[in-house]
Amino acid sequence: MNDHLDLLNGAYALDALDDVERAAVERHLRTCTSCAVEVAEFGEAAARLGAAAAVAPPPDLRARVLAEARATRQGPARMRKPPPRPRRLAVAAAAVAVLAGTAGTTWWVQENRVTDERARVVAAEQESARMRAVLAAPDATLKTSENSRGGRFAAVYSAAEGAAVLSFDGLGDVPSGKTYQLWRIVGGIPRSLAVLPPDARGGTRVVGDLEPADELAVSVEDEGGAPQPTDVYATVALN
Structure with missing residues (x-):
């Protein structure tokens, strides 16, 4: 080694x-x-590239650097006046680039997490604002289900807002492999709103683009949902 x-x-x-x-x-x-x-x-090159984000080097970094270094042709030690070092600089640059790439990947993942979280917050704020607008509308009217098998399935509908705040809770248990699915029925044609998680028994959501003749419904379907309701659990007429 010497x-x-x-x-x-x-x-x-x-x-x-x-x-x-x-x-x-x-x-x-x-x-x-x-x-x-x-x-x-x-060291100076590593410091400049590492200043943006400090991350632990990959476990195999040392092995890769040494393998690349051993594959580099070197002149005798006595001929170092001044030594041309483009190849060895390339080796070090490659090693530093590994660190920089790791830092960049870490930053990208964290930045996307922050972006996703911001998107969820914005969506929740918009949903909340829409809900308040419907509930505060002068023509807001409470509509309840007349054919529910259990629990509560109701909606506060505003024709002026063209939307309803759908609320449901206490829905009964469903067989294994089944779940609830929410529907908007427009002109007698059902359109899926959401397939609920298997353990969901309640919730609240704003449903837009509604007309007075439309209906809201919940059905029991196979997990993953269905193209149209096959086992209606409850409905709410908006008129």
């Missing part, structure tokens, strides 16, 4: 050596100016 300590300069700058190798490189750097300069250059 004849090729210069091969470890990139890994040393990235803190990817074990204690024995690090100590050997540090002893070598005390007497080799060109290697010391090379390590400083590697």
Whole structure:
């Protein structure tokens, strides 16, 4: 290893050596100016790329850096005046790029999580505002189901808003493999609003694009839903 300590300069700058190798490189750097300069250059490049986001290097980083370094043709140590280092710089740059890529991926995942959370918050705020508008409308009227098998299935409908706040709770248990599905029935044609999770027995949601002649319904279907209701549990007429 002593004849090729210069091969470890990139890994040393990235803190990817074990204690024995690090100590050997540090002893070598005390007497080799060109290697010391090379390590400083590697360290500066790593610092610039790592400033954006600090992340732990991948577990296999050290092995990849050393494998690439061993595959790099090196001249004899006595011919280092001044040493052309484009290939070794490329090795270090590749290693640093691995860190930068990891940091970029981490940032991308976190940024998308933040974006998704912001989208959910905006959607919830819009739903809440729409709900308040329907409930506060001068023509808002409470409509309840007359054929429910149990629980409560009702809606506050506003023709002026063209929407209703649908509310349901206490729905009965369904057989294994079944779930509830919500419907909007327009001109006698059912249109699916949502397939509820198997354990859902209540909830509230705003349903838009409604006319007085429309109906809202809930049915019991196979998990995953159906193209049209097959087992109607309750309906609400809006007129």
